[in-house]
Amino acid sequence: MTARVVDALGTWCPVPIHLIARAARSAGPGDVIELLADDPLIEVDLPAWCHSSGNELVALRRDGDSWVGVVTVRTGGSGDDARH
Amino acid sequence: MTGPAAYLDHAAASPLDPRVRAAMLPYLDARFGSPSSLHEWGRAPAEALEEARAAVAALVGAEPGQVVFTAGATEARNLAVKGLRGANARLGDGVVASAVEHPATLAACRSAERGGARLTIVPVDGGGHIDADALRAAVDATTALVCLVHGQPDIGTLQRLGPLVAATRGAREEARIVVDAGETAGLVPVDAAALDADALVLGGGPIGGPPWTGALVVRPGARLHPLIEGGLQESGKRAGAEDVPGIVGLGAAARIAVEEMDAAAVRSRALARRLTRGLLAVPDVRLNGDPDADGRIPGHVQVSAGWVEGESLCLALAARGVAVSPGSACTAHAGKAAPALEAIGLKAPWTHSAVLFTLRAVTSEAEVDHAIAAFADAVAALRAMSPLTP
Numbered sequence: 001m002t003a004r005v006v007d008a009l010g011t012w013c014p015v016p017i018h019l020i021a022r023a024a025r026s027a028g029p030g031d032v033i034e035l036l037a038d039d040p041l042i043e044v045d046l047p048a049w050c051h052s053s054g055n056e057l058v059a060l061r062r063d064g065d066s067w068v069g070v071v072t073v074r075t076g077g078s079g080d081d082a083r084h
Numbered sequence: 085m086t087g088p089a090a091y092l093d094h095a096a097a098s099p100l101d102p103r104v105r106a107a108m109l110p111y112l113d114a115r116f117g118s119p120s121s122l123h124e125w126g127r128a129p130a131e132a133l134e135e136a137r138a139a140v141a142a143l144v145g146a147e148p149g150q151v152v153f154t155a156g157a158t159e160a161r162n163l164a165v166k167g168l169r170g171a172n173a174r175l176g177d178g179v180v181a182s183a184v185e186h187p188a189t190l191a192a193c194r195s196a197e198r199g200g201a202r203l204t205i206v207p208v209d210g211g212g213h214i215d216a217d218a219l220r221a222a223v224d225a226t227t228a229l230v231c232l233v234h235g236q237p238d239i240g241t242l243q244r245l246g247p248l249v250a251a252t253r254g255a256r257e258e259a260r261i262v263v264d265a266g267e268t269a270g271l272v273p274v275d276a277a278a279l280d281a282d283a284l285v286l287g288g289g290p291i292g293g294p295p296w297t298g299a300l301v302v303r304p305g306a307r308l309h310p311l312i313e314g315g316l317q318e319s320g321k322r323a324g325a326e327d328v329p330g331i332v333g334l335g336a337a338a339r340i341a342v343e344e345m346d347a348a349a350v351r352s353r354a355l356a357r358r359l360t361r362g363l364l365a366v367p368d369v370r371l372n373g374d375p376d377a378d379g380r381i382p383g384h385v386q387v388s389a390g391w392v393e394g395e396s397l398c399l400a401l402a403a404r405g406v407a408v409s410p411g412s413a414c415t416a417h418a419g420k421a422a423p424a425l426e427a428i429g430l431k432a433p434w435t436h437s438a439v440l441f442t443l444r445a446v447t448s449e450a451e452v453d454h455a456i457a458a459f460a461d462a463v464a465a466l467r468a469m470s471p472l473t474p
Contacts, residue, residue: 009306019316
């Protein structure tokens with residue numbers, strides 16, 4: 001399955017988490033989302049969001065000076081509201 | 085209010101196409117909701133926003149997710165320069181810009197210079213074309229950002245962007261490239277994917293939308309810090325309540341431009357040739373920018389009239405029913421010479437004697453002919469009063 005890529009490069013907390021939450025809300029169970037981010041807080045925020053929202057963190061790795069997070073959507077429509 | 089006999093100032097403002105206006109009106113009325121709202125009043129504006137995003141993306145061969153809506157092209161230029169530079173500081177402190185960038189781009193680059201960037205300005209030839217060899221020489225291992233204008237707003241010269249982007253990439257592959265199509269997209273074809281730029285500036289006016297609208301098309305992975313922070317609008321790259329009616333208008337205009345741009349450009353250029361012939365029949369008048377109408381933004385004609393001051397000529401033309409702008413729309417009120425005119429080698433008084441005519445497909449031949457006659461009359465009247473006239 002091709003992962004949907006969410007490009008949060010250049011944005012800071014809480015924007016990357018809101019963007020992946022928005023993407024997860026419009027995705028279905030089993031869909032894979034790849035999050036690109038360069039805010040170091042993503043190392044803390046992404047695992048925490050996956051835990052609280054019930055989605056699966058497949059990987060979170062460094063890519064040069066940024067991070068690539070891979071998440072499998074388990075709940076769909078989960079996460080906090082990104083439209084505000 | 086009665087309009088002028090010849091309205092030839094479309095780069096400043098242009099009447100909205102009735103189809104664009106009709107698309108916008110519901111969002112000033114029953115569909116007033118915020119696209120951020122979760123209740124039903126938010127649904128139609130949110131959907132309209134995404135439809136407009138898809139239309140604007142289609143106009144320039146981009147993906148909808150790449151489009152960041154802004155309040156006009158000037159904001160998009162600032163977002164591109166400051167946002168890309170801020171998020172890509174690791175690439176170095178070098179900023180390279182052509183000498184004929186839009187004044188907003190040059191101002192943002194000067195601001196970066198005050199913040200510690202090393203700014204290099206690349207010269208142009210007498211027609212306003214950026215020198216690819218000089219560009220290649222200016223880009224080095226510390227260059228983070230390169231700014232290339234597509235259509236120059238004062239003299240109208242269109243750049244051949246392919247060789248310029250290739251020269252930049254050849255000198256430093258990872259340098260971020262901003263292409264400013266804020267005066268051209270909607271009037272001539274622009275293909276974001278083929279350009280290989282990191283950011284593409286779009287302006288509402290040339291597309292046929294409200295002039296206060298614009299967008300920045302950002303290549304995925306380019307890294308862009310937001311200029312305006314706050315909410316999550318525009319994927320966090322531009323916070324603040326969206327201008328839904330304006331964006332819907334921009335989207336409607338983009339759809340129309342895809343269909344009608346080519347025919348409109350042919351007509352605008354024919355009108356520009358007719359106007360140019362008439363203006364150059366007046367002694368001691370020179371055409372600025374690329375001498376061929378095909379080498380300029382469609383409908384764009386800037387001339388300098390010897391021994392006549394541009395703003396005076398503008399007012400004299402207004403008194404004769406012709407609406408135009410002084411040579412530099414952005415610097416006229418400051419009484420300064422336009423940087424683009426100095427860049428192509430003009431000296432005073434030619435730098436201060438320019439007037440800009442911008443035509444669109446809606447312009448009539450009668451308007452052009454009226455402007456030619458008024459120009460000859462106004463120039464003669466002003467020269468008769470000037471102690472400088474030989």
